[in-house]
Amino acid sequence: MSNPAESRFRPHRWMRSLAGPLFGAACLLATFSGVVVLVVLLASILLAAIQGKPDNPWYAIGPNLRELWGLLSALIVNRQSSNPALAGFRIGIVGSLWLLGLVALIGIPVGIAAGVYLEEYAPPGRLRRVVQTNIANLAGVPSIVYGILGLALFVRGMGFRPLALGSCLLAGALTLGLLILPIIVITTQEAIRTVPVSLRQAALALGATRWQMVSGHVLPAALPGILTGTILGLSRAIGETAPLLMVGAAGALRRLPTGPLDRYSALPVEIYNYAKEPGREFQTVAAGGIVILVVLLLSMNGIAILIRDRFRRYQ
The missing domain is CATH 1.20.5 (Single alpha-helices involved in coiled-coils or other helix-helix interfaces)
Known part of the structure; x- marks a missing residue:
């Protein structure tokens, strides 16, 4: 049957x-x-940066690599100029490094602390669900919206002159910190959720307080995921152009920034300005800047992978 x-x-x-x-x-x-x-x-991008010569065709790998290395070396050393033969990204690279450091100091501690609180300390309920939903929504907000918020909140101080920072490095860093904050919070929560519940129960059963359990057991176990998420968030921040244009990043600057309250430029902003120029030589300069930015982003992603693998190895 x-x-x-x-x-x-x-x-x-x-x-x-x-x-x-x-x-x-x-x-x-x-x-x-x-x-x-x-x-x-x-x-x-590489072909636009190399711009092969008649005696140096595109398939000549060795000569083209030497030409590309010479172009990138000159672009890293030179400042912004109206002469494409003398143009470079030195001011923008230094400004981007300043922004990267300030954003890391501002965004990483706040984001990790918020993620730990929401996952380990916040009582379940409607308020937590509302906050969680809004953080998830903020992660998908276009970056230009954060630029408008930074312009009103940090640059102009919401109309209060004593609170207005102006178009300085600190205002740009605070704006980018808000941009990556939801990403860091979400990745921190996801990393904490991967920690087994039995680890928490064992620590509490042995007499540990909640703080000792979180700081001594949960955070070290979740550290690879947290560090990976924070570095990827910083990679997004360093490649943003629209928020920096909104908060007043200088398109042309001749002096290197020396402090958080100085005027600044950034590598993506200078690439944008060169790309607007009609001359073909400026397109080559812009392509070289894109190569520098891509190398910087790939380096940060590679560091994230190495950190994650190293911490997993010792767990």
Whole structure:
């Protein structure tokens, strides 16, 4: 006697056997498409930066790499100039490093502390759900909105002159800190959720306080994920242009910033300004700046991977 359930699902067996390979092929195609687009984009940027000479075709790898190295070395040393032969990104690179340090000092402690509180200390209830929902929504807000907020809140001080910072490094860093704050909070919470509940119960059973449990057991176990999320958040901050334009980052600056209250420029802002110029030589300069920015971002992502692997190794 045949099983009724088996006879019911028998007509759909061929669909299930076909759906698996089709889904796997679709995922492979999507991954391959993303890789191809990325490779084409990077190759077009490199070709625009190299701008091969008649005796130096695009497929001459060695000479083109030497030419690219010479271009990047000059762009790192030179300041912004109206002459493309003398143009560079020295002011923007220094300003971006200043921003990176200030954003790390402002955003990382606040974001991690907020994530720990929401996950370990905040009592469950409607207020926590509302705060959690708003943080998730803020992570998807366009960066230009944060620029408008930074302009009103930090640059102009909401109309109160004593609170207005003006177009200085600190205002830009506070704006970018707000930009990455939801990302750090969410990644901190996700990293804490990966810690087994048994670890918390064992620490509390041995007489540890909640603070001792969180600081001595939960945070060290979640540290790889937290550090990875914070570095990726900083990578997003250093590549933003729209918020810095809104809060008054200088398009052209001749003096290096020496403190948080100085005027500044940033690498993405200077790339944007060079890219607007009509001359082909300026397009080469802008492409070289993009290469510098991409190398900086890839270096930060590589550091995040190394930190995550090192801490996982010692756990």
